[in-house]
Amino acid sequence: MKVAIIGAGNMGGAIAAGLAKGKLVQSSDIICTARTQATLDKIKAIDPDIVTTNDNAFATKEADIVILAVKPWLMEEVIADLREHIDPFKQIFVSVAAGITLEELGGWISPSSPSYATVFRAIPNTAAAVLESMTFIASTNADEDQIKMVCDIFDEMGTTMYVEERLIPAGTALASCGIAFAMRYIRAASEGGVEIGFRPEEARKIVEYTVKGAAELLLASGNNPEVEIDKVTTAGGITIKGLNEMEHEGFTSAVIKGLKACL
Ligand SMILES: NC(=O)c1ccc[n+]([C@@H]2O[C@H](COP(=O)([O-])OP(=O)(O)OC[C@H]3O[C@@H](n4cnc5c(N)ncnc54)[C@H](OP(=O)(O)O)[C@@H]3O)[C@@H](O)[C@H]2O)c1
Known part of the structure; x- marks a missing residue:
């Protein structure tokens, strides 16, 4: 399984660190992006086998799971730039952005058929940095196996609770x-x-x-x-x-x- 992390800053970097330490994904199958080399160097310091790039399209093309971890106000623009390189019918998208709904994400990822894309929201807390996050997960158009896979990924950073989206703010x-x-x-x-x-x-x-x-x-x-x-x-x-x-x-x-x- 290949995982792309778009925006490997504090949260994206913590997710990368959790995945690299865990057993689910090989470090060489994790590809992280950021704008600056300084951020990418921090990722390499976590595990030199993690692939780093500032090319979001390159990172996304081969990924089974695309984790979107840029700031909320950049999300729509970043997804728009990625749109021609993604396959909303094959790939799974996971946003960690606070305050952006599954409906909005589905519309940005697949404007022509927003109700088909498999989209998750994951809300970790800062204890992800020490692999003790309490993470909430909600999804749309995901089957049981996909829900289990995404929960397993975030379980590498602590513990997860799958909830209805209405409970994410609480x-x-x-x-x-x-x-x-x-x-x-x-x-x-x-x-x-x-x-x-x-x-x-x-x-x-x-x-x-x-x-x-x-x-x-x-x-x-x-x-x-x-x-x-x-x-x-x-x-x-x-x-x-x-x-x-x-x-x-x-x-x-x-x-x-x-x-x-x-x-
Ligand atoms: N921090 C938390 O505790 C927490 C908890 C739950 C959810 N979240 C969510 O996590 C997301 C990220 O927050 P954060 O605190 O991790 O912010 P952050 O440290 O600023 O990380 C965001 C990263 O996005 C990168 N970036 C910006 N524009 C990009 C682009 N066009 N393409 C690729 N990468 C780009 C930045 O790269 P550079 O570093 O090179 O500028 C930065 O590393 C937010 O949506 C937030 O709501 C955070």
Whole structure:
């Protein structure tokens, strides 16, 4: 399987890195494009076997899957330039651009028959860079095998959830904006850690590992967070005092309000 990544910047580069490390696609079957040599050099530094070029048409011609990872405002123009080199009936197109719908993509890829092109939207988050992305996938005109193939590709960069397109904005709020929310908790707890006696770098490390451990515990056990919270809240103890104080200040409500503001 040959994969073209058009616009191998931060996100496209992370996808290339994930694919090159994974088992699904050989590095020599990944072809990445960008405008500048500096960006292409970064891709070569990830894996010298990845093919790099600034010729989008050349990259796309032989590809089974074309991953479109340019900025949203460049997408229509980049697709228009590619149109005579692509086969909407054979190739699979995957856009990672935020805010561009499957309908728009289908119309740009195959203006004469937009409802035939197999098009996916994939919304990874920045943890793709460390292969821990939470990625949402939606598609149009894709069969079960094609959906599995695209989910498998993005599973190389973390974990994926296949959803109806209407849920993509909510998924973006929860996982892409959510990364920033989790970071803000880490910052807040680190500042508290300094106030109660640790040096800043120590406090941050403690909080980072605590948050990582909390997520790993839940992922490994499948437990509801309250089950794990019950394990550490002794009656009349210090943990429940701290938790209740945070709730008095509106912790849960603030998180829900923040999420809803992202939609
Ligand atoms: N970053 C994220 O966390 C994230 C998450 C989800 C979705 N996304 C989506 O991912 C897409 C890319 O975002 P990004 O943050 O990765 O941006 P980025 O780092 O600027 O990457 C975009 C890349 O596109 C290349 N490019 C521009 N015009 C091109 C053209 N005509 N042909 C080929 N390549 C071209 C640029 O090349 P040069 O570097 O050489 O200029 C650049 O490397 C966006 O649509 C965004 O919505 C990003």
